[in-house]
Amino acid sequence: MFSRAELFAVLMAGGFLFLAGCVTTHMAPLVEDHTIGLISRPITGPAELAWRVKTVSGETLDRMEIQLIDMPRLEAQPIPPVASQRPRMDPEVMRKWLTAEAGQSVKGSLSLLINGNAYFSRLDEVLRQATNRIDVQTYIFDNDDVAQAVADVLRAQSQRIPVRVLLDGIGSRTAWDVQASSAATVSPPDIPNMISYLKRDSRVKVRRGYNLWFSTDHSKLIVVDESTAFFGGMNIGREYRYDWRDLMVEIEGPLVDEFQHLFDRAWNRAKTFSDLWILFDKHRRKKIHPEGIGVECYLLLTTPFTKDIFNAHLRAARSAQHHVYVENPYVWNTKFIYALCEARKRGVDVRVTVPMRGNIDIGNGATRMAVNTLLSHGVRVFLYPGMTHLKAAIYDGWASFGTANFDDLSLHKNIEINLFTETPEFVKDFENCILLDGQDRSLEVDRILPTTFWDEVDKGMADFM
Numbered sequence: 001m002f003s004r005a006e007l008f009a010v011l012m013a014g015g016f017l018f019l020a021g022c023v024t025t026h027m028a029p030l031v032e033d034h035t036i037g038l039i040s041r042p043i044t045g046p047a048e049l050a051w052r053v054k055t056v057s058g059e060t061l062d063r064m065e066i067q068l069i070d071m072p073r074l075e076a077q078p079i080p081p082v083a084s085q086r087p088r089m090d091p092e093v094m095r096k097w098l099t100a101e102a103g104q105s106v107k108g109s110l111s112l113l114i115n116g117n118a119y120f121s122r123l124d125e126v127l128r129q130a131t132n133r134i135d136v137q138t139y140i141f142d143n144d145d146v147a148q149a150v151a152d153v154l155r156a157q158s159q160r161i162p163v164r165v166l167l168d169g170i171g172s173r174t175a176w177d178v179q180a181s182s183a184a185t186v187s188p189p190d191i192p193n194m195i196s197y198l199k200r201d202s203r204v205k206v207r208r209g210y211n212l213w214f215s216t217d218h219s220k221l222i223v224v225d226e227s228t229a230f231f232g233g234m235n236i237g238r239e240y241r242y243d244w245r246d247l248m249v250e251i252e253g254p255l256v257d258e259f260q261h262l263f264d265r266a267w268n269r270a271k272t273f274s275d276l277w278i279l280f281d282k283h284r285r286k287k288i289h290p291e292g293i294g295v296e297c298y299l300l301l302t303t304p305f306t307k308d309i310f311n312a313h314l315r316a317a318r319s320a321q322h323h324v325y326v327e328n329p330y331v332w333n334t335k336f337i338y339a340l341c342e343a344r345k346r347g348v349d350v351r352v353t354v355p356m357r358g359n360i361d362i363g364n365g366a367t368r369m370a371v372n373t374l375l376s377h378g379v380r381v382f383l384y385p386g387m388t389h390l391k392a393a394i395y396d397g398w399a400s401f402g403t404a405n406f407d408d409l410s411l412h413k414n415i416e417i418n419l420f421t422e423t424p425e426f427v428k429d430f431e432n433c434i435l436l437d438g439q440d441r442s443l444e445v446d447r448i449l450p451t452t453f454w455d456e457v458d459k460g461m462a463d464f465m
Contacts, residue, residue: 033210033212034210036210036272040210040271041212041275042275044274044275045212047304048215048304048305049213051304051305052215052413055307055413059412062334063335063463066334066338067334070338071341074338074341074342075376079377079378080345081347082349086347087322088320088321088396089320089321089395089396089397091396091397091422093319094312094315094395097315098300098420099298101308102298102300102308102312105296105297106254106258106296106297106298107253107255107293107297108251108253108254108256109251109252109253110249110294110295111249112430112433113230113232113247113248113249114246115245115246116240116241116242116243117241119230119234119240122250123222124149124153126228127150127153127154127157128153130157130161130224130225131161132225132226133164133224133225133226134157134161134162134163134164134224135166135223135224135263135267136154136164136165136222136236137166137217137219137221137262137266137267138167138168138220138235138236139168139171139172139216139219139220139235140167140168140171140236141167141194141198141235141237142172142176142236143176143189143192143193143194143197144179144180144183144188144238145183145188145189145238146236146238146240146241146242147194147236148197150236151194151197151198154198154202154204155201155204156202158202159203162203162205163204163205164204164205164206164263165198165204165205165206165207166208166217166267166270167194167208167209168209168216168218169209170211170214171216171218172195175235175237180237181243182238182242183238195208207267209266209269209270214413215304215413215415216409216414216415217266217414218414218416219262219266219416220235220403221259221263223256226257227252227256228250228251228256229256229259230249230250230251231249231251231403231417231419232246232249232391232401233246233391233402234246234247234248239359243386243387244386244387244388244389245384245386245388246388246389247391247401249401252294253293255299258299262417266415295423295426296421297420299417299419300402300417300418302404302411302413302414302415307411307412309404309410309416309418312400312418313339313393313400314339316400316420317336317339317340317343318342319396320348320396321396322396323348323349323351323394324340324395324396325350325351325431325435326340326350326351326353326435327353327384327390327391327435327438328353328388328392328393328405328406329358329359329363329388329389329390330360330366330405330406330410330462331370331406331407332363332366332406332407332408332459333406333407333408334463337370340352340377341374341379344377344379349380350380351379351380351381351382351435351439352371353382353383353384353435353438353439353442354370354371354381354384355383355384355386355388356384356385356386356443357386357387359387359389362458362461362462363458363462365451365454365457365458365459366455366458368449368455369456369459371445371449372451375448380444381445382438382442382443382445383443384438384441384442385441385443388438390438391403392430392434392435393435394430398421399421399422399426399430400419401430401434402416402417402419403416408462
């Protein structure tokens with residue numbers, strides 16, 4: 001067996017080798033990101049680095065405390081039975097906290113679009129009917145046949161209305177070199193660079209975010225005619241259309257204004273000399289009034305300087321008294337896993353659904369380690385037969401969904417967007433159609449999974465990333 005010092009040395013060496021490989025593969029884009037990016041953001045760029053160092057240091061200390069002190073203490077406690085008649089959390093606990101952190105709630109009409117067939121069909125219909133403007137922000141705008149079809153609609157529409165596309169540099173560049181599993185059934189288009197393709201013979205305005213300090217903008221939102229928005233976990237590509245389980249939400253009403261505001265801010269953040277724009281921000285958040293009908297939502301963000309999504313999930317998990325259901329592809333964050341185990345030891349019905357095999361090789365070992373930790377504390381774990389990219393959670397009467405995974409990237413480093421709501425009708429429908437449906441389609445794990453030393457390494461790498 002390896003000593004702790006030897007294991008730590010292996011993990012650190014592996015992490016640095018991984019980063020070296022990433023830098024070698026994407027050297028030119030990363031150099032561009034950090035030269036142009038720092039020139040454009042001479043104030044916020046260094047500030048983000050300082051915040052990142054502080055965050056990583058805090059995360060490391062938190063993980064060590066949980067793994068060495070808190071988790072062994074929790075393991076010594078017995079696993080209580082789940083009582084179906086347990087009272088639920090006082091909704092005022094979350095309501096007050098969310099209002100203080102996220103601001104006033106906003107109402108909107110929400111329609112669930114489950115999986116790619118429902119979403120891409122509806123998206124194509126709305127894009128073709130657009131009469132005023134189209135704004136697209138995505139982490140990945142792939143270069144496959146599905147992405148080409150969306151791009152062609154945007155290019156055609158740009159001849160008569162303004163069309164803006166904002167994509168993340170790291171996310172999209174990486175995806176262009178990877179084929180979906182179902183791509184073997186079709187002839188891929190010859191599009192080496194989707195940015196160039198979107199601009200070709202069109203009036204589409206395209207920007208990509210500059211990825212300072214290896215951060216990414218993981219947001220996925222589309223606003224059409226300032227009246228309809230699409231928001232959730234799906235990027236633009238074949239995996240999301242045909243291969244993976246995922247969720248998008250179609251939004252109408254006052255909540256759309258919030259997403260238009262987020263797009264405008266992100267669009268300006270990606271421009272040259274964006275720090276100057278921040279000083280003279282013309283797109284400050286509008287004052288939202290509670291009028292209107294629909295689902296009452298709180299909008300939460302992860303940004304380079306905030307981690308409201310992480311704090312909200314921790315608060316909800318620690319406050320839950322009856323049940324917690326989670327479905328997410330990357331349940332790796334140590335503090336969140338501990339909060340789930342702690343809830344189960346209070347007698348809460350805790351269930352977690354993860355993919356049987358994820359799309360990131362290093363993540364599969366990390367997921368097996370997380371599954372075993374959850375199982376050993378009485379949490380029910382379900383393996384979805386395929387890739388679920390869906391990001392959803394239920395805490396008693398509260399639902400949360402959006403773009404954030406339960407890993408350190410989404411909870412501390414990337415730019416992410418999530419919604420929280422307690423509207424009873426929507427929460428009940430969301431629980432049945434998303435969380436319980438995901439459990440029904442999955443295989444429940446009834447024993448500890450076999451792991452190897454390399455799974456330990458994967459978990460360390462996932463934490464390091």
